[in-house]
Amino acid sequence: MNSTSIPLVAALALVPLIAACAAFMPEREFDGAQMFAQNCAACHGADGTGSRAMGIAMEPPATDLTRIATRNGGTFPWNSVMSTIDGFGQGGHNGAMPAFGDGDLGEPVLIENNGVSTPVPAGLLAVANYVYGLQK
């Protein structure tokens, strides 16, 4: 055995160990505020009031996210908000907003919706919950 083969053998021995660790890794925490600042604020503004409030010309304008519930008769439309962020089923959507579901939004968690458990990626839930908290 020459000297270069020793590290290789050692590295191969570690593979199952690394795989085992990954399987037992705790679920990642998603910080909705941080996700918003990093992924959404550029278009929707740091406070969520939208591109018009920032004086940015964008067509269509990035919506004022603080008034989604107001525009929807006082109810926060969780499903449409999450599908807009995720990019799922956006018929008529002109692609102005990126589909974040194509990125890594983490493991699904189960949420109760009218007695039905629906799996939602943890990161999507975190950022949608942050947007919910912005409602005026």
Ligand code: HEC
């Ligand atoms: C590149 C610019 C851009 C980025 C980045 C962006 N958006 Fe948007 N967003 C838009 C535009 C433009 C619209 C409105 C038109 C449309 O639907 O395409 C919109 C619409 C929305 C809506 C629908 C609002 C309503 O009243 O129905 C939600 C919710 C939303 N964005 C949330 C987010 C969140 C959360 C993020 C970050 C994860 C984000 N957006 C990132 C441009 C952007």
